[in-house]
Amino acid sequence: MPLYNPQEFERSLIAVWEKEGVYKTPKLSEIASKSYCLSMFPYPSGSGLHVGHVRIYTGTDVLARYFRMEGKQVLHPMGWDAFGLPAENAAIKAKKNPLDMVPGNIANFKHQMQSLGLSYDWEKEFSTTDPAYYKWTQWLFIQFYKKGLLYKKNTPINFCPKCKTGLAEEEVLANGTHERCGTPIIKKELPQWIFKITAYAERLLEDLKLLDWPKGILEMQKNWIGKKKGVNVRFGMENSDEFIECFTTRIDTLYGVSAVVVAPEHSFAQRAVEKNPDVKKYIEKSYRKSEMEREDNTKKKTGVFTGAHVVHPLTAKKIPVWVGDYVLGSVGTGAVMVVPAHDQRDFDFANAYGIEIIPVVVPPGAESGKNNEGAYENEGILVNSEGYSGMKTEEARVKICADLTNIKKGEKTVSYHLRDWIFSRQRYWGEPIPMVYCEKCGWNPIPDTELPLKLPYTESYEPTETGESPLSAIPEFVNTTCPVCHGKAVRETDTMPNWAGSCWYFLRFAQDKRDETLTQFTDGLKKLPWMPVDWYLGGAEHAVLHLLYARFWVKALQDMGLLNFPEPFLRLRNVGMVLAEDHRKMSKSWGNTINPDDVISQFGADTLRLYEMFMAPFNMEIAWSTTALQGAHRFVKRVWVMFEKIGGLDLKSDPSLTAKLNKTIRKVGDDIAQTKFNTAVAAMMEFLNAWEANPSGLSLADTKKFVQILSPFAPFVTEKIWRDVFKETTSIHISKWPKVDINVFKDTVLTIPVQVNGKVRAMIQVPAGTQSQEEIVGIAKNNERVAQYLEGKQYKVIYVKGRILNFVM
């Protein structure tokens, strides 16, 4: 064999694998032995693959390759999330239509992935932008609409004056600017399609139990859903039947209420505008603020008195109604009862406007409440609360709630932080929403036979000044007939957000058919033996949005009888970010990017893969290190040299080396299944060190096992050795993972550390059969150093079998 030169064989092996169909998805014969391994699919940007992509895809690839060798049936697909803002913004920047640009980017991504040796079944490939795919995305939209999960509503949305587009809450940064362009956002009222995800809040929360996900991600989902138990309490208007409803978790503090504050978006505030010019001015001002600004804790709380009063539901006391923008229209009922003595925010507000502070809870044991410095927010005993005085807060919550319910002034309720999901985008680059509006018949979906509703090609796809979708400027698209009365009608011109495609792509991979009829499609969904995804790998930045939306779709589809499982992703594992060598994010403007193509052409794909798997735990952030990359390269070369030296010689096994090999086989397998790729690689390095020290100590069969366990990490060099040295004619990647021989494990000699007062003073060697404590202690006392410490002293003996011996004076 010549010198290690990956360029000579990597490319040709890719062709061999392709020709031999090594990574073809098997027909699923037995669900118990399947493993669906999936990486979060990328949007194919023009800048090509990032070394961060390499990390996640290699991780999933190692899993897929390992399970395949373990005899499992593996589905390991890849596709493209090509709709949405990132792709569109890139297209605008390059002054190309995304329709023209995306195919080239996809080809580039695919080529790069292939040169990494990723074991995808490319027959499964598709892009969310393929009409054959979004045909079904649109069909699903229609089913959700028919199910009543989609409604259209005028909604004040965040609007970016620069990008000329509506933004989801998620796209606005904490400082009130657009996450992509940094422009301060404003509010704009637009009709939007909205998903009733809140209808699923409870089940989305409940079913987190079913998931093997990182604890932190589960926690974030839970907090995002934000279930709160409390009371909706109604404060009636003076001289009318109207009332303002407030949500509170602290109904026990009801006697401390000294004002009601409604959000500027609240209907009561809207009506107060006509009577009160100050309110009008105030609301206009708060509308110019971003939600983030309004929520800024460090700023002074503001508000304006409406001039109106409500009546306390129990005491009939007059209570002033204010508008304050620290209350958010989208939280709770959009109105709060102000209890300055027991809520810090209310306390700050009351202090700013001279509102009364009434203490109604005191700490247990205290006589009266003084609230000069701040609110007392803990539990305690009620005071100043008529018949409830003296009760514990927990008890009072139950009692007051019951009494309010009796007089129909309130009731127990559950509130969620989760809001309904705005699904419209006034953008070109997305799936057209398959709905038609007719003056007579209202909104109706287009017939199934008209799907896919194709995105028209246009010269002017940039966002419009009016905020409307670019599609609205294409009359041939807009004007149509009503599917119900066949009269004149217009199409919806909004498109779907990029989440749409990623909400069910994992189902598409799991389907067999591609050009199917409706019945074939729905029948296919009902079976889907590959689902759920067994291993889902991706970044923690998708902790809530993508994962929650996809879970929601699956649950809704299950309810429609289209799917027969409740959760899409059984196991989730996060991948850590790859930073540049200077510990900053990689960015062209910093000039610190690493192109995987360059690394592959210099060192080969195996080196790149091994390096990224080895450098740190998979879920931890790493900074790129060119010198550490050399270490991985050195390892690959040393493996190569060993096989060059040994050739196909069948040598006599050395028992200790054989034992080490078997331990390594076991560790590598165990580690892969726990996504502990770094320690798996370390174990193989350790074994290679031992083998190099004793190069003639392995039988031919054993050297083969070592190549096999390395193959998920370094698929090229191992395949090359497999075919050249061992003269194998079928791929190493479909060979059987070597069995661990437990018999060779047994060490004949045990080394036991001996401590005196917890400090290690000696190591003793004992025959493996030595069992009794007396024997061990006897051997230890014969040790010179131990004897020195023990001489003439009294001591106690602690012995943990096979682990440690401790003499305590």
Place this chain on the structure above:
RNA sequence: GUCGGGGUGGCGAAAUUGGUAGACGCGCUACCUUGAGGAGGUAGUUCCCGUAAGGGAUUGGAGGUUCAAGUCCUCUCCCCGACACCA
């Protein structure tokens, strides 16, 4: 502020989950080899004292539990991420 994740040599990190702290890799030092190649080998490399044998210290900091703590408990400091006036 709340929640979540962290803090271990010069650096990236291991640690059988309470039992030899620092595996593996990088870097560095010395020597050998090679001779322009992002080379290879041998030995050493947590820190301090010591030629050495050996001794002492050590997992952000301070206490505690235990024969034994990186790991468990209490307090505290710092870093990263998410959410943030959530009623």
